[in-house]
Amino acid sequence: MPVLMQPSFLDLPNNRRIAYHLTEGALPGVMFMGGFKSNMSGGKATALEAFCKERGQRFLRFDYTGHGHSSGAFREGTIGAWKQDVFDVFDALGAKQNILVGSSMGAWMALMLALARKDRVAGLLGIASAPDFTQRLIWQRMTPEQKSQLSEKGVFYAPSCYGEDPYPISRMLIEESRHHLLLHADIEIDVPVRLIHGTKDQDVPWHMSVSLMDGLRSRDARLHLIKDGDHRLSSPEHLAFMCEVLGGLL
Numbered sequence: 125m126p127v128l129m130q131p132s133f134l135d136l137p138n139n140r141r142i143a144y145h146l147t148e149g150a151l152p153g154v155m156f157m158g159g160f161k162s163n164m165s166g167g168k169a170t171a172l173e174a175f176c177k178e179r180g181q182r183f184l185r186f187d188y189t190g191h192g193h194s195s196g197a198f199r200e201g202t203i204g205a206w207k208q209d210v211f212d213v214f215d216a217l218g219a220k221q222n223i224l225v226g227s228s229m230g231a232w233m234a235l236m237l238a239l240a241r242k243d244r245v246a247g248l249l250g251i252a253s254a255p256d257f258t259q260r261l262i263w264q265r266m267t268p269e270q271k272s273q274l275s276e277k278g279v280f281y282a283p284s285c286y287g288e289d290p291y292p293i294s295r296m297l298i299e300e301s302r303h304h305l306l307l308h309a310d311i312e313i314d315v316p317v318r319l320i321h322g323t324k325d326q327d328v329p330w331h332m333s334v335s336l337m338d339g340l341r342s343r344d345a346r347l348h349l350i351k352d353g354d355h356r357l358s359s360p361e362h363l364a365f366m367c368e369v370l371g372g373l374l
Contacts, residue, residue: 131164131193134186136212143193144186146217147173152246152374153182153219157210157230157237160257161291163192167358168227168251168366175367181374186213199279199292202300203232203258210237220244223373227251228328228355231336235306238313247316247373251366252355253336254328258301261328262293274298307335316344318369322353322362 131143145164154176156169164185176183188206189196210233214222222245226234231253238245254261262282266274273280274295281290317340321330330349337345348369353362 131187134213134216136209139195140189140209140212141195142186142189142209142213144184144213144217145173147177147183149176149180149182151182151219152221152223153184154223154225154370154374155214155218156183156185157224157226157233158185158188158191159228159230159252159254161191161198162227162230163187165192166227167356167363171363172225172367172370175370179371179374182219184213184217184219186217199294200296202297203304204300207233207236207304211240214241214244218244221246223247223249223370225249225251225370226253228254229257231255232257232304232306235311235313235336236304238315239311242314245315248313248318249366249370249373250317250319250333250336251357252321252325252328253319253333255332255336256301256305256307257328257332258298259305260307260332263298307339309339310341311336311339312341314342316373317342317346318373319345319347320350320357320366320369321347322350322355322357324352325355327355 134142164187169185173183187194188209190198190201224234231250232255270280278295279292282293283290319333321333337347
C-alpha cells in the first residue's frame, strides 16, 4: 500500500492550524481549493497534484478550518472564515505567480482570492463551480418549515445526494455568507478562466457555471460541459480531462 504523507501545518491567529501539502516546482504554481465539507485528500486534489509533480510544477493543497486535518469545528465555519483561511494560506505559502483551482465552494474561494490578489494570479480553473451557493442553492430552496427550524434552532440538516449522513447548515453560515456574494455584479477578473461542469450535477446545476461565465469580465473564459457528469466528476476520464484543461492554462 502507498505510504500516506503526513501534512505540514501553518499556525495562524485565533488558534487556527491549517493542514497543507506543498510540492515545490516550476511556476506558475497551482493552488487547489476544495469544496464544502470536503478535504485536500480527495480524488481531484490528488490527481491534479500527481499531474503537477509529473510536470515538475509547484502544487499546494490544504484543508479549511473545520475540514480534514485542520483545527476547528465544521459547524462553526462561515464563508468569511474559510475565505480568511484561503487568504492566509496564499499569503504565507502561495507562489509569486499562481493558477487557482477551485472545486464547488472552492471556486467561490478562488474567485474571491483572484479579486483580492490580482498581481499574483495568472489563471483560474473552476470545477462544478458554486459561488453564492449558500443563497442560491440552499436558502432559496429551503421550505418554510426548514427556514423556521433554522431560525428557531440555529441549524438544519441538509440531505446528501450520495447516501452520506446529512450535514449541518447553520443560520450563521447562511447569514454571514451574504457579505460575500459575487453573482449580482460584474466580476472584475481578467485572467484566463476555464470552467468544467457535469450536466447531471444534482448538487450544483451546470447553469451556475453559465451565470458565472456571463459575469466574468475576462474575454478568455471557456465552459466545458461534460455530458452525464455528476457533481464529483471523479472518474478516471473526468480527472484526466481536468488535468488536460489545467495543462492548457499552465
